[in-house]
Every structure is written in structure tokens, then in C-alpha cells.
Amino acid sequence: MYINEQDNHLEVYTFVFVLFQKVLEQLCQERHKFGVKSELFDGLKKGTTVVEFSSPNIAKKFHAGHLRSTIIGNFIANLKESLGNNVIRVNYLGDWGMQFGLLGAGFQLFGCQEKLKKNPLQHLFDVYVQVNKEAENNEVIGQAAREFFRRLEQQEHQALLLWKQFREITVEEYQQVYKRLGVHFDIYSGESFHQQQAQEVVQQLQRRGLLKTTEKGTGVVDLSSAGDMSSYSTVLRSDGTSLYITRDLAAAIDRKERYNFDEMIYVTDKSQGIHFQQLFQILLAMGHSWAERCQHVPFGLVQGMKTRLGEVVFLEDVLDEARARMLRNMSQSKTTKEMVYPEDTAEKVGISALIVQDFKGPLGSDYKFDWDRILQAQGDTGVFLQYTHARLCSLIHRYGDGEEGAFDPSLLLDQRSISILQHLLRYDEVLYQSVQDLQPKHLVNFLMTLSVDMIILLYYLIIKCLCSPAWLARLRLFGGVCTVLANGMKILGITPVEKM
Structure with a gap:
């Protein structure tokens, strides 16, 4: 059959023309x-x-190790929300357990209310370090810690009063850090909320014949397939007090009753993999089939996170360092625009650098932290994403977004523009891939490629004839790319900046 090449070319041209027009209109x-x-x-x-x-954990400064859980969980929540899910963001604080027995006993020995008011978390940290040191060679302190936690479990007034003070102080301090990161929570929960329900869980396990008592007097659930105790989970201490997993069981059951969720996702480091495997197993053994829709998203460790002063322990130090370094880089750059609040921009760009560095690879992998590399303006960094977005915002602010009046997509059929438009067409596929495995690397890679293509186009583009149909079509393309970059960055948890 004879095909007219000219007709075939016209069909392809018409298809591309209509497709690109549809994309830009959408x-x-x-x-x-x-x-x-x-x-x-x-x-x-x-x-x-x-x-x-x-x-x-409450009564401790926000450790940098919690950064990964915070930004990964925020990404997952943003992604699910963008696709129409009703998302409930829970911060399940470590606010119960034997460590609070130690802290409570320690505060009674070494604490000072005046120091607590001036620098609360630092003072609690100092007390905790001191009491741990003393407890190593003094069994009396260990006994006092166990006694304080027993009083907590029995809701003794004075012990509860001191614990509540620790908790309220900590949450207030944490909220300042979350505000800097652009992260919010719907619920501040914690193990303490479920310590009484944990005892009910123990009774349910007993009624179902799932609870066994060891020679040491601890309560365990047999998880072995052969029923030979080759694999088990301890849910009760010999003195009758609850453990972390007991309270987690109670929390999961309570959330299902409260929110009737369709799925629940836990974001913690990979060392807790066995804990969640056992948690889901016990829930299923108790007859809670919805546990099949619970998922643990594990992540690896960050190595080498240091400042000029040495090892970083607290997240605030990391955020301060990112802001300071970014501010210095901006002041030394010839292309930096004048800004009303340069420190605010430096903070946002610095945080975007931290997030992109974290999200480039598989979440389960460990990675080495490198300050100089993550803050580079070139390469696959958060700084580069922000630079591309700010550059487009500058052009749009100066010349408009081309949305008023008709435009001709046929004027965008050069190879570089076609590459960008084809890439924009893949955005839904990338979001789909991201929601399947909850890995942010797909979205990061997509935004990086889009930014590179856009910067290359701008490099070769001669900005002239601003009122020409071709330029109006270009502006429409710039506006589209700027929108997708901003949307994608927001899902990642990055606040786009318009100047830098």
C-alpha cells in the first residue's frame, strides 16, 4: 500500500499539535x-x-536521626493527599516507658525547676545523662527509676504531674522545629495515651489463648508456625508493666476504631522491621484482618552529618548550618537577586537541599552526608531545583505567563521544547509509580530532568520579540513548567522560592 509521506507527516504534526495544546491548556x-x-x-x-x-522521644532535643522519618512521612502524606485521600498525620511520641522512670527519678535527684524554665530540653538532657551515669554503679537509682515508672503506670498524681510538664515543654519545642521544616501534624499522640488500653490488649490475648508466661514470668505471644516458641514476642514484663509493642497494639486498634482507616503507614528506620512484622502478625492472630492494610516504610541511616563544630546531635543544628551555608553561598553569587528576607530564602533553599539529598536514592539505603555537594547550584541538588523555579518565576513576573489570548503550539515544535512537553506528559506516570512503592526518588529524578531541559532551553533561547506569537507560546510553556516544578516540590515537602 502506498503512503504519501507528506500526508503521514501532516498526521503526525496534527497529532503533536493537538496533544501539546491539550497539555498546556490543562x-x-x-x-x-x-x-x-x-x-x-x-x-x-x-x-x-x-x-x-x-x-x-519527649524530654530530649530533636535528634538529627529523626529528620528522615519526618521528611519521608511528610512526603507520603503529601502524595496521598494530592491524589484525593483523606490523610491523618500522626506524631506518635515516645512519651512512656522505663526511660521516663529513670528521668523522673533523675529529676528528683538532680533537677532544677528554674533551669527547666530557662532551657528546658537542654536541662532535661543534662539530667538524663547524669542519672544514667550514676545508675551504672548505683543499684539504688535503678530501683528508684523502676519505682517511678510503676507510679506512672498506676497514675500516681505527683509522678504524672512531673511527666506532663516534661511532655508539654517538649511538644512546644518540637513544634518550632516542625514549623521550620514546613511539616504539620493532625494529632500529637503517644505511648502514654494507650498504656491503659495496653492492659486490655493483654486480657484479649489471654482470652484468645495467645498469651503464654515464661519461666521468668514475662508474658509472650508465640509467633512460630509450629507453635514451638522458636519465634515469640514479649508483650508484658514480669512485674506486669507494658512494653513498646503492647502499646503499639493498643494504638493500632484504637486508631481503627476512631478513624476507620483504609490503610495505615508507619515510617521508621529499618532496624524496626522485625518489630512491625511481629506487630502485624499479632494483630492478625487477634482477628484484625485490617492489619493486612498496614505497612512499614523503612529507611536507612545517614552517615557523616557534621558541622564545622564537629558531630551534629540535634536537628536544629543541622537546619542552622544549612541556612548559614546557603546564606554565605548566596552572598558570594553574582546572580543572587535582592531580597527582603534573605535568611528566610536561605532557610527554604537549605531545607530543600537536605530533602533532595535524602530522596535521590532508595529509602532503605544508607547514604553519606556531604555539605558541599548538597548545596551546589549545579547538579542534582535541591538548590538547582529552586534555582530553576526562581528563574522561571522571574521571567513570568517580567513578561507574563502567556495565558491571556490564544497561542499556537506549532511554534513550540523545536526539539528542546518537544522534549520538555513530552516530559510533562509523564508527570502522572511518575506520581503513579511513586504511590505504588512510596519512594520519592521517582519524583526527584523527574523534576531534575525537567529542570535540566528547561535551563538548556533558556540558555539557547534569545529573548526578543516579546510580543511575537512565538514568545507568547514560550511564556505558556514556561508557566506550565513552573507549575509542575512547584507542584512536585510541594509533594516532596519543599517550599518553592520565587527569588534567589
Whole structure:
């Protein structure tokens, strides 16, 4: 059969013309909804998703090790929310357990209310270090710690009063750090909320014949397939007090009753993999089939996170360091624009650098932290993403976004523009891939490629004839890319800046 090459070329041209026109019109009309209305998501069940993340221990400064849980959980919550899920963000604080027996006993020995008011978390940290040191060679302190925790479990007034003071102080301090990161929670929960329910869980396990008592007097659940105790989980101490997993069982059951969630996602480091495997196993053994819709998203460790002063222990130190280094880089750059609040911009760009560095690879992998590399303006960094977005914002602010009046997509059929438009067409696929495995690397890689293509186009583009049809079409393209960059960065947990 004879095919007229000219006709075939015309068909391809018409198809591309219509497709690109549709993409740019969708971007103009849908903006932050672009990509999420794709038919790819028609089969995905939308419902209530509970995401538990961050979860630091109270009475301690926010350790940098909790950064990963915080930003990964925030990404998952943002992603699910962008696709139409009702997301409940839970910060399940480590606010119960024997360590508070030690802290309570330590505060009674070494604590000072005046120091607590001036620098609360630092003073509690100092007390905790001191009491741990003393307890190594003094069994009396160990006994006092066990006694204080027993009083807590029995709701003794004075012990509870001191514990509540520690908790309120800590949450207030944490909220300042979360504000800097742009992270919020719907619920500040904690192990303490479920210590009484934990005893009910123990009774349920007993009634179902799942609870066994060891020679040492501890309560355990046999998880072995052969029923030979080759694998078991301890849920009760010999003195009758609850453990972390007992309270986690109670928390999971309570959340199902409260929120009737469709899925629940826990974001913690990979060392807790066995804990969650046992948690889900016990829930299923108790008859809670919804445990099959619970998931643990594990992550690896960060190595080499240091400042000029040495090892970083607290997250505030990391954020301060990122801001200071970014501010210095901006002051030395010839392209930096004048800003009303340069420190605010430096903070946002510094945090975006931390997030992108963390999200580039598989979450389960450990990675080495490198200050100089993550703050580079070139390469696959958060700084580069912010630079591209700010550059586009500058052009749009100066010349408009081309959305008023008709535009001709045929004027965008040069190879570089086609590459960008084809890439924009993949945005829904990338979101779909991200929601399948909850890995942010897909979105990071997509945004990096989009930014590189955009910067290359701008490098070769001669900005002239600003009122020409070709330039109006270009502005429409710039506006579309800027929108997708901003949308993608927000899902990652990055606040886009318009100047830098």
C-alpha cells in the first residue's frame, strides 16, 4: 500500500499539535491538580490513610536521626493527599516507658525547676545523662527509676504531674522545629495515651489463648508456625508493666476504631522491621484482618552529618548550618537577586537541599552526608531545583505567563521544547509509580530532568520579540513548567522560592 509521506507527516504534526495544546491548556486550567486527575488513578481506592511519622522521644532535643522519618512521612502524606485521600498525620511520641522512670527519678535527684524554665530540653538532657551515669554503679537509682515508672503506670498524681510538664515543654519545642521544616501534624499522640488500653490488649490475648508466661514470668505471644516458641514476642514484663509493642497494639486498634482507616503507614528506620512484622502478625492472630492494610516504610541511616563544630546531635543544628551555608553561598553569587528576607530564602533553599539529598536514592539505603555537594547550584541538588523555579518565576513576573489570548503550539515544535512537553506528559506516570512503592526518588529524578531541559532551553533561547506569537507560546510553556516544578516540590515537602 502506498503512503504519501507528506500526508503521514501532516498526521503526525496534527497529532503533536493537538496533544501539546491539550497539555498546556490543562496546565493552565488545572494548575495544582495537573496530573492527579489522570485515568491512571481511576483504579486506586481513595479513602482514609493514617501516616505515623517523626515520633521522637519527649524530654530530649530533636535528634538529627529523626529528620528522615519526618521528611519521608511528610512526603507520603503529601502524595496521598494530592491524589484525593483523606490523610491523618500522626506524631506518635515516645512519651512512656522505663526511660521516663529513670528521668523522673533523675529529676528528683538532680533537677532544677528554674533551669527547666530557662532551657528546658537542654536541662532535661543534662539530667538524663547524669542519672544514667550514676545508675551504672548505683543499684539504688535503678530501683528508684523502676519505682517511678510503676507510679506512672498506676497514675500516681505527683509522678504524672512531673511527666506532663516534661511532655508539654517538649511538644512546644518540637513544634518550632516542625514549623521550620514546613511539616504539620493532625494529632500529637503517644505511648502514654494507650498504656491503659495496653492492659486490655493483654486480657484479649489471654482470652484468645495467645498469651503464654515464661519461666521468668514475662508474658509472650508465640509467633512460630509450629507453635514451638522458636519465634515469640514479649508483650508484658514480669512485674506486669507494658512494653513498646503492647502499646503499639493498643494504638493500632484504637486508631481503627476512631478513624476507620483504609490503610495505615508507619515510617521508621529499618532496624524496626522485625518489630512491625511481629506487630502485624499479632494483630492478625487477634482477628484484625485490617492489619493486612498496614505497612512499614523503612529507611536507612545517614552517615557523616557534621558541622564545622564537629558531630551534629540535634536537628536544629543541622537546619542552622544549612541556612548559614546557603546564606554565605548566596552572598558570594553574582546572580543572587535582592531580597527582603534573605535568611528566610536561605532557610527554604537549605531545607530543600537536605530533602533532595535524602530522596535521590532508595529509602532503605544508607547514604553519606556531604555539605558541599548538597548545596551546589549545579547538579542534582535541591538548590538547582529552586534555582530553576526562581528563574522561571522571574521571567513570568517580567513578561507574563502567556495565558491571556490564544497561542499556537506549532511554534513550540523545536526539539528542546518537544522534549520538555513530552516530559510533562509523564508527570502522572511518575506520581503513579511513586504511590505504588512510596519512594520519592521517582519524583526527584523527574523534576531534575525537567529542570535540566528547561535551563538548556533558556540558555539557547534569545529573548526578543516579546510580543511575537512565538514568545507568547514560550511564556505558556514556561508557566506550565513552573507549575509542575512547584507542584512536585510541594509533594516532596519543599517550599518553592520565587527569588534567589
